Amino acid sequence: MKLNTPTSPHIHADISIRKMMSRVLIALVPAVITYTWFFGWGLLINMGIGIATALVCEFLMLKARKRPVHQFITDGSVLVTAALLAFCIPPLAPWWLMVIGVSFSVIVAKHLYGGLGYNPFNPAMVGYVMLLISFPKDMTVWLPPFILSELNFSFLDTLSAIFMGAFPLGFTLDALTAVTFLDLIKTQLNIDVTVAETKNTHAIFGDFGGIGWEWIGNWIFLGGVWLIYKKVISWHIPVAVLGSMFTIALIFYLKDPDHYASPMFHVFSGAAMLGAFFIATDPVSAATTTMGRVIYGIGIGILTYVIRVWGGYPDGIAFAVLLMNLAAPTIDYYTQPRVYGHKRNEP
Amino acid sequence: MITAIVALAILAVIFGLALGYAAVRFKVEGDPLVEKIDAILPQTQCGQCTYPGCRPYAEAIAKGEADINQCPPGGETTIIALADLLGRDPKPLNPEHGEEKAKRVAVIDEQVCIGCTLCIQACPVDAILGAAKQMHTVIEDECTGCDLCLPPCPVDCIDMVEIKSTTDTWTWDFPGNLPENLASLANRVNPAASNDDKTSSPLEETSSKKTGTEA
């Protein structure tokens, strides 16, 4: 009687890539709801565009590379890329921005390097950076919170704004937008207005960061903690990123509180939270050893702060992540754990 | 202008001296490359690589005259090991030189052998026992499976027989390169189980004959 002879182990944990990706998306839901509350329907529409583009590109690339389509298209990894990219793009950005960004991420940053598991760089960040450098104006037209709800922008209005650039009531995009909190701090510091003065004169300051953004940061934080609890990501990278960012911000803040924003502001503004829990933790492009992850996270935290304060861009998470992606293999090589039965430093 | 030339010349001399000193002081003594390459080759001495033996092939590789993918008995593992040693990329076995086959040994059919000693002279490792007009036989343990004794035999009495694997020599199969291939592992039936076509080769007969008394 012919018996099946698969190899041991014969049992497996109840985990798969699809499960992991679904959990990441679930963890983003509270943040998405909050974002929509503050900034309108734009995010959801962009996500829709992103997901559709991502699936189409993935399908085409899998076919072109002669890989099994069903197995890979249902693993959910492109959905996470699209969702994260949607967070990084202004809510009323034209539709083609998302399409170009997601296609670049999926086709170039993911598939041309070998597909799932082979990309050395975080695909969402590659897409974002490409968009930022190629379309700087479209990428920096952020909205202030509540403005859309004040103007009674409906869902259909948002759709027409994104797809046709047609804004109702004669508004143009320029009239609607305002600086983001980080941008504001940067420009104000450049003209020698202290942080405290900026805080007092500008309404977009909330308790920690910009109004709206700090709440999104909260929810992302909670979503990230849930992911750690569910063992989708490990705590090392988020703690290292936020911890190092907090520490270096604290050092400079204590030295000169007028010219350096407080660590809490840094940690809750921009994409710091998103980066720490969702972007830097992308398993494929991050370091893999435990110590390596800590070093990787510290690198991202410090680089982000440096770029924010002294660099040319208001937010440095994307560049910091990409730079540390470059360093990840070397970090892994030098942080191998000591194997059982071997002495430390033994080959 | 003159000062620039003089300064650069002096710098060149200094660096040249430093490099020369380093070349002598930090020289790494190691095996010559040919020895290292020869240690990787399987020593079948079959000549399929177009060189008369493994040593000449090793020398050719070291000189750069031969490529690393010319050895069928060594197969993929030898190519990868050579690539690792020489810092090159591994490449597939060159089909012009043959294909990777399972390890075989030569067996002389004693009924047909005429005792002409031509195979003895052909064997590169002296694995054939015999003398003129006496019975010839291959010493199984020493035979490398190089096939060089087959052409000279005038009565064609030599067969190449595959060595059957036992539980001692069996190795696990390679699980596969692409993720897609691994789907079949879920309900794989091991091909070794279907042993229906038993050929009656002399090698198999020896293993199943077991007497109760001790040797």
Next chain:
Amino acid sequence: MMRRLFNFSGGVRLREHKRESTVSPVTRAQIPEKIILPLHQHIGTPARPVVNVGDRVLKGQIIAKAGNNVSAPIHASTSGTITAIEDCAIPHPSGLPAPCIIIETDGRDEAVSHYGQSRDYHSLTAEQLRDEIKQAGIVGLGGAGFPSYLKLENKDHKITTLILNGVECEPYITCDQMLMRNHAIDIVNGLKIMQQALEIDHCIIAIENNKPKELELMQEAIYEAEADHIELVQVPTVYPAGGEKQLIQMLTGKEVPSQGLPMDIGIVCHNVGTAYAVTRAIEHNEPLISRYITVAGSVAKAKVLEVLIGTPVSHLIEECGGNRKTLSRVIMGGPMMGFALHDDEVPVVKTTNCILVNSVISDVPLPSRSNAAMPCIRCGACAEACPANLLPQQLYWYARAKDFDKVQDYNLFDCIECGCCDYVCPSQIPLVQYYRYAKSTIWQQEKEKVLSDISRQRHEFHNLRIEREKKEREQRHKQKRKAVAKTSSQDDKKAAIQAAMERVRKKRDQEHVQPKNIDDLTEQQRKLIEEVEARRKNKLEDL
């Protein structure tokens, strides 16, 4: 009892599935129709048969003696007649056959004389104890099968601690648990015998904390045996706490050096089953012929049986109410480290601890790999789970690339193949398969290297010999030429040439060398000789 425990890195928590097979008491499996005893049930050289086909053997009779060096003898598990000594299917992942002794049982279960006879062992020396244990065929019953007598020698008194492993961390396996439940006293006595053989004082018995009943029974047994020096320790229920290296680390904080043995750090580890077998052998003169085995899975009644070694697995499946016609998979061992059998007729061997059965109807308890494997996403879950602190991801990449040097740089041979990395991999990659492939290929390559070194030597000698013969021939010709040149006159030269031609002619007439051994030839032999001669003449003419 309150020993401070250390942690080992990694490990996974598994569903235990122990209850199913421990609710009913242990029973003796029925004597099967035939007993198949492979000659190689242990680590080392195979045993050598000392019986012939047709002999009648009794239960406990030695039928194969230990081979050279590291080996163990084999005893008949029950009375019967030897029907064959030949290659037969054995439990091995390859499905290849190996030499076995096959006994057709007569059902009488007649034992050799003095079988079961009690005796006092306290007067025996350590050397004698070891010899008795060797003669009883006792090997490590935890699964490794290393001949136990070799692990009871205390050279230079380097060994200070004896650990008895009753942890049994793999799901489904309950044979050690039931052994402790039923024979706690015998196990403790076995420990004392081992202690005497090792001439040491300190012993530890380790049990997982999911076995409170057995813990109590063992504690009572220790009190009864007045063995205060035996420490009973509970360890947490984590897989693979029962692995020797991990257990030693948990109990003592020390690590077994890589490629070394626990003996190197003064520790020796034996299984509780081995201790029980030692008691039966030394105190009751019973060689190793049976053991507890768990049968579980898609069977009507999962339980632990006391099984005669050599019983076919099919017999056990039927006894537990399994349907042989609907079998899809039969595992020998546990779900993490057991291997699938190719044939359910293979016998149970000394190291078998569990039979797990899967039917075609349901995938419980052993699901097939749910999806095809995905690419590695470098999540690092494997490294977190590895109890040896390796980087399974790197081992996977290099084993897949067949880069056997690099894979050894990452300490492939420190892998204990526990399967934790495989278990947690979200991409469902069969990681352990790659490591097993790499290990067996590397070992095979090392064996081939030895052979190829010999071939190289032979080839070099072959070349040397040819050179030497060539030189000798040249010497001879030179001398001959000199000798011929010495004769000055033409006539002398002519005479020399004539003489040479005479010699050649004579030789050609005598061409037929007289063959030996040609008296009393049969017709067939004469014909064969004629045929060979004819062929030779033809070929020599062709040449």
